[in-house]
Amino acid sequence: MGREAILKSIKENKPTGIPLPEIDLNNFIEDINLLEEFKEKAQVVGGTINELESSETIEDVIKKQYPNAKEIVDCSKKLTSLTSISISEETNPKDLQNIDLAIIQGEFGVAENGAVWISENSFPVRVLPFITNDLVLVLEKEKICQHMHEGFQLISERERTFGVFISGPSKTADIEQCLVVGAQGAMSLSVILI
Amino acid sequence: MAHAEKATEFNKDEAKVNWHDKALWYVREKRDKSAHGVIGWEHLRDVASGIKANVLSNLDNYLIEFEKNAQNNGIKVHWASDAKEHNEIVSKILADNNAKKVVKSKSMLTEECHLNPHLEAQGIEVVDTDLGEYIVQIAKETPSHIVLPAIHKTKEEVDELFQEHLGTEPSGGNPEYLTNEARKHLRNKFLNADAAITGVNFAIAETGGIVVCTNEGNADMGSHLANVHIASMGIEKIIPKEKNLGVFLRLLARSATGQPITTYSSHFNKPAKGKEMHIVIVDNGRTEQLSREDFRASLHCIRCGACMNTCPIYRRSGGHSYDATIPGPIGSILSPGKDLTKHSSLPFASTLCGSCSNVCPVKINIHEQLYKWRQVIVKDVKQPVVKKSILKVAGGVLANRKLYNFSGRMARFMLKYAPRFIVYSKLNAWGKARDLPEVKGQNFDQWYKVKRKK
Structure with a gap:
């Protein structure tokens, strides 16, 4: 009943013929260093940046930064000596409640807001980046776009299931506007640039 | 209860109101900084x-x-x-x-x-x-x-x-x-x-x-x-x-x-x-709002709350004074469409300063719609006797030049010499929490004529 009534009412009441405007991306041209801008913004939103030096491995960084992490899920497949709990599409999401650290491959970063796009192809259980205590996103330095318009261009051909832009760790300011990091999602977010 | 009465309740705790005002203004400033970047x-x-x-x-x-x-x-x-x-x-x-x-x-x-x-x-x-x-x-x-x-x-x-x-x-x-x-x-x-x-x-x-x-x-x-x-x-x-x-x-x-x-x-x-x-x-109720040409742009809203953070009335009256799911300026143009009588005081909870429209990311003409709702409301909803009579008298005075000049003289005389309890009687809503400006001896017209002679 609702559907037909709603559609009929819209048809009767809507304005006519307003065209869909096109965005002019020339308005956003800026001469900036994408990598530097991304690094700055990712920290403004509460994240940590680790630029891998040539002598270092991702494993070195993780051992140093999360010495106490025991339950680790590595979806980036970049760890060799650290043991990773293996998960699959069949894993019950509730079984991930005690995960200390999840490592996920980011597809690209966005310079204007420090966000990283990750899609379900890179992590088999959707709740993982949220339920893990700490989150590490691995990102190739070259894969940084300027703004969200370019970002949506980059994912326009993806297989659409679930994906998320993540910018910093979970946070809230709901108690007297005091910023507290670590609300319901991951307590920290670290981006490792390779 | 009308917005003004609920706002009075909220204003009983002055320290809290001041905090509320400042906290939201701070959010507005963060918005400015971010937008200007x-x-x-x-x-x-x-x-x-x-x-x-x-x-x-x-x-x-x-x-x-x-x-x-x-x-x-x-x-x-x-x-x-x-x-x-x-x-x-x-x-x-x-x-x-x-x-x-x-x-x-x-x-x-x-x-x-x-x-x-x-x-x-x-x-x-x-x-x-x-x-x-x-x-x-x-x-x-x-x-x-x-x-x-x-x-x-x-x-x-x-x-x-x-x-x-x-x-x-x-x-x-x-x-x-x-x-x-x-x-x-x-x-x-x-x-x-x-x-x-x-x-x-x-x-x-x-x-x-x-x-x-x-x-x-x-x-x-x-x-x-x-x-x-x-x-x-x-x-x-x-x-x-x-x-x-x-x-x-x-x-x-x-x-x-x-x-x-x-x-x-x-x-x-x-x-x-x-x-x-x-x-x-x-x-x-959304398709009904869609039918109202003057108000349909209120449906552009993406619920960012910027109009609330910037609004001098919202910041000093609190969200609950609006008695509506969506408070603040945007709520004051959405709610009357749902229940005109219940929400008839909301479009008046504004100075029409236009700050809400200036910060709105989807450019809703909020303050213009507030003004338009006022025009609908005075026609359709019974207004308080005091407000109605005062506006009627004001209308008469403003339409008649002699009466206007006479009233001006009277007002200046009264404000200068009448006892405080009369000037700041209940009818003077403006004077509730602040003093009226100091009265000079003449109006602009008289002052201008004197000046030109010199």
């Missing part, structure tokens, strides 16, 4: 406004396109004409899945539909999981702001609430401790929930997908852990194309809190394997 910000606003206008002119077709694409992706789509239908649909989905425990993330629409009491009456446990919403839920209140639901509460008040409901230790209102206690409590609720209810920030016709934005991650914790995800959306949440998100996601968080983007912008296109996803599309 974006080259082409005004172009973004223009395009956003244009997209929303196009959406309204093609809303039926976009909704049909959205429904088809969502269904092709395995999402179940429902339609509700009003709040009652919405609540019944949600109940039915929960009953079909034998769901007794529900976690909810922020959705002003479910507030508008009063979903919680409806479900609770059926023995279903509903937990609001946005921290601010959780605070107002256990306080048995409603959100006083659409982005900062508990902005009217002090940290000491939250401390007491948590002691009572979560058994926390007295902490003098330590935000980190309290947030962490809530995190532990809510984790448990997420892990045991049968179903999750979320709102929708944007629904994309072209793909049939929805986007939900949060900072806390609560919408994702809920929807990915439970077996059933129900997302409720007003019909106006539709946007035509996925690439339009580029425009709106750049505007939303910057306008709301000054962040460059929310922590999580989650794109749901298909239910996870073995899970169910439902979308409920709700009218509840």
